[in-house]
Amino acid sequence: MTLNYMTGAEAVIQALVDNKVEVIFGYPGGAVLPLYDALFENKKIKHILVRHEQAAVHAAEGYARSTGKVGCVLVTSGPGATNAITGLTDALMDSVPVICLSGQVPTHLIGTDAFQEADTTGISRPCTKHNYLVKNADKLCETIHKSFEIASSGRPGPVLIDLPKDIQLTNVKYIKKPPKIKKHNHYYSNVDEDLINRVAKLLLQAERPIIYAGGGVVNSGPKASKLLTELVNLLDCPVTLTLMGLGCVPNTNKNFLGMLGMHGTYEANLAMHNCDFMLNVGARFDDRVTGRLNAFAPNSKKVHIDVDKSSINKVVSVDYGIVGDCKEILSLLVQEVKKLHNQKVLNSKTKWWSQINKWKERDSLGFKQIGNNIKPQQAIKSLYEKTIDFDTYITTEVGQHQMWAAQYFGFSKPNHWMTSGGLGTMGYGLPSSVGVQIAHPKSLVIDVSGEASFLMNMQELSTIVQYKLPIKIFILNNEWMGMVRQWQELNHGSRYSESYTSSLPDFVKLAESFGITGLRVDNIHNLEATIDEMINTNGPVIADIRVEKEENCFPMIPSGAAHNEMILSSDDNVKDTSNEGLALV
Amino acid sequence: MSVYQKNELEEEETSRTLSLIVDNQPGTLARVIGLFSGRGYNIESLNVTEIDKIRNLSRISLVTRGTSMTIEQIKSQLLRIVPVHIVRDLTLEGPFIKSELALVKLVVKGANRVEALRIAETFRARTLDVTLSSFVFELTGKPSKLDAFIDLMRSLGDTEVSRTGVSAISRGDKTETKLLDQI
DSSP, X not given: OOEEEEEHHHHHHHHHHHTTOOEEXXXXXXGGHHHHHHHTXXXXXXXXXXXXXXXXXXXXXXXXXXXXXXXXXXXXXXXXXXXXXXXHHXXXXXXXXXEEEEEEOOGGGTXXXXXXXXXXXXXXXXXXXXXXXXXXXXXHHHHHHHHHHHHHSSSOOXXXXXXXXXXXXXXXXXXXXXXXXXXXTTOXXXXXXXXXXXXXXXXXXOSSEEEXXXXXXXXXXXXXXXXXXXXXXHHTOOEEEOGGGTTSSOXXXXXXXXXXXXXXXXXXXXXXXHOSEXXXXXXXXXXXXXXXXXXXXXXXXXXXXXXXXXGTTSXXXXXXXXXXXXXXXXXXXXXHHHHHHHHSOOOOXXXXXXXXXXXXXXXXXXXXXXXXXXXXXXXXXXXXHHHTTSOEEEEEOSSHXXXXXXHHSOOOSXXXXXXXXXXXXXXXXXXXXXXXXXXXXXXXXXXXXXXXXXXXXXXXXXXXXXXXXXXXEEEEEOSBOHHHHHHHHHHSTTOOOSOBOOSOOOHHHHHHHTTSEEEEEOSHHHHHHHHHHHHHSSSOXXXXXXXXXXXXXXXXXXXXXXXXXXXXXXXXXXXXXXXXXXXXX | OOTTSOOSOOOOOEEEEEEEEEEOSTTXXXXXXXXXXXXXXXXXXXXXXXXXXXXTEEEEEEEEEEOHHHHHHHHHHHHHSTTEEEEXXXXXXXXXXXXXXXXXXXXXXXXXXXXXXXXXXXTTOEEEXXXXXXXXXXXXXXXXXXXXXXXXXXXXXXXXXXEOOOEEEESSSOOSHHHHHTO
C-alpha cells in the first residue's frame, strides 16, 4: 500500500482516477471549491459543465448506460444536492451505477442551518442505493473506493458521498484502491445444478413458452445479451422485451415479438397471456408490463431470474426464483439446454407459432399515413430507416414520443437505447444524450423528444454548444403534453385540463440563438429530406417535426385491464375504464 | 382492493419477530425505519442497542405484521441495506425468547397502595422508587405479562409507562458468532 499525503480534495480526485473515472459531470459552488481546485489542470479527468444539477445526473446516467461504466457527478451543497435528487431517483429506479459527490458545509457548521446547508444524506437516503457523509478525513479514500463497489455490483444504483468542505481541505494519507473489496454479504446467489436442470427441462418441455427479458440483461453486459439470443435461437422460443431491455435481442431476430406491456405489441401481450411457461430474465414485473395482476399470464409456470432477491415474489409469485447475475445463469442454462437437447426431442412449437403468427397478422403497430400531415409513427419509422447504417444511440424524454420511439425504432444492440423507464422523468433525454455523446464522440446520438419534455431541460443546449457535441434533437412537436392529453381523452371525457403547451418558442430561432442548426418540417413530403439534412449536418441540430396533433399512442392496455383486453385503435370499442383503473397512474 | 394487488385469497397476517445485526453508525436506524414507512410495512415494536463495541455492531429486535409474502419481501428489502448484515426471522426459524422491560409509575394514596404492592409482588415487579403518593415499578417479561400488569395498575390510579420494546434471541446453542466474524 502506497501512502501519500495530499488534501482531502486531491485525494477524492485521485480516488476517482484510481476507479478509472475519465469524465465527471458537474456544476461548481461554494462547498466544492476545493474539489474544483483539485480538478483544475487535472489531465486525467475531463469535467463537463452542465447547466443544472439534475442534468448532471442524467448525463452521467446516459454515460453509464451506453458504456457499462460508472457515471460520475459533482455538485455543491444545498440547492446543488437537492437539484440532483430527481436524477438520483431516476438512477435508482432504472438501476444505473452513478457516483454523486456533493459538497457540504464544514463539519462544525452541520446542523446550524448554515448558508447552503441541507440534510443531503437525509434527503437522498430513500433515493440512493447507499450514501455517506464523510466526517472523518481518515475514512475518505476507503469510502470512495467502497462506493464504486456498491454502485456497480449486484443490482447497480446511485451512491452519494457528502463531503464537508473542511474534509476537502484537511491533509490526508492517500490510500490506494485495494485489489479486492469485500462484498457485502447480501450479494448471494442460489444457483445450483439441480435448479438449472429443472428450469431447462421446463423450458424444453413447454408447449407454449415465452421468454420475457428486461434491463437486467443489459446491465449484466453485452455477453448476457448474446447468451439470451443464443438461448432463444436454440429453443426457437418467442421472446419479448421490456422498455428497459430493448436491444438485448436484435429487433431483426425472427423470434422477437416486440416490446410488451401497456404499449406493447398485440402478439407479445397475447403470447404472455396465453403462455404455459414464462422465463423472466432480469425484468421485475413492473405494473406497465403486467397490467391487471389477477389476470396476468393466468395458466403459466413462471421462472424469474434476477440479481436482486427482493424482486422475486414482490408482485408476482413465481414457481422458481433464481437469484444471481443474468450472464452467469444464462450461460449455465444454455449449456444445460444444449445437453438436454441432445437427449430429448424439443417439444414441438408449431401450433404455438402458428397461433402467434395469427396475432401478428393483426398488425398492431399498423398506421395510415394519409394526407400531408406527418404521423409521428412515420417520423420515427423514417428516422430508423435513415439511420440504420449508423452506430446510432437513441435517448428519449417521457411520453407519447417515447413509446413511439420504442415501438418503431429497431434496436439491434444493447446499450444503444437510453430512456427513463421506472421514474418516467420528462427532461431526461437531452442531458442523457450529452453523456452518451461524450462517451461516443463519433457516433450518431439522437434525442427523440416531445416539445413539452424538451422545455424541461433545454438549458442543456448551452452545454451541447460549449462542448461541440453533434447531438440531433428530434422533436415530435404536437403542441400537447401528448400522453396526458391521450389519458384525458380516454379517461376524463376529453376535458383537456392544462395539457396544451401554449407559448412555445420558435425552435428554429431557438437553435439559431445558440448558434446551431434549426430545421422545421410540417409536410410528409419533406420529412425524409429533413431527416437527411439533420443527419448530414456537422454539429448539433434541433429538428422541429410538426406532427399530427391529436394522434394517440396504440396499441394500449387501458389502466386496470389485462393483456388480453388491449385496444388497438381509437375505433375499437373501448370499455369505460374501471373505477380501480381510474385510480392508477 | 387495488387491481394491482394480488387477487388470491389473502392469507392472514401474522406477527413476526425479526432480529437484525447492523453497523452501529449514524443513519442505519433511519434506513431501517425509512424502509418500513416508505414501503408501507408495519412496525409493532422496535428495540436497538449496541451489542459489540469492537466490531461496532448493534442488534435491532423488531416485531412486524404481515402475510408470509410481505414478510419475505421485508426480509429481502432489509438485506439490501448496506449496513444491515444479518436478518433472522426468529418466529420462522425456531424457538426463541422475547422479553421486554417496563417502568411503571403509579400515583396512588390510601388503601390502594397496599393492593398495588401486593400485585407487584405477584408479578415479581421490583419497586424502584417510593414516595407517600407514588411508586415506580420495574417489570420484565413477555409483552402480554407487561400489558396485564399495566392494566391492573391503571385501575388503581394515575399511571405513567415507559417500555423498551421487545428484545429477542433464539433458544439453544445456535449463535451468530461465525457469521459475525465474516463482517
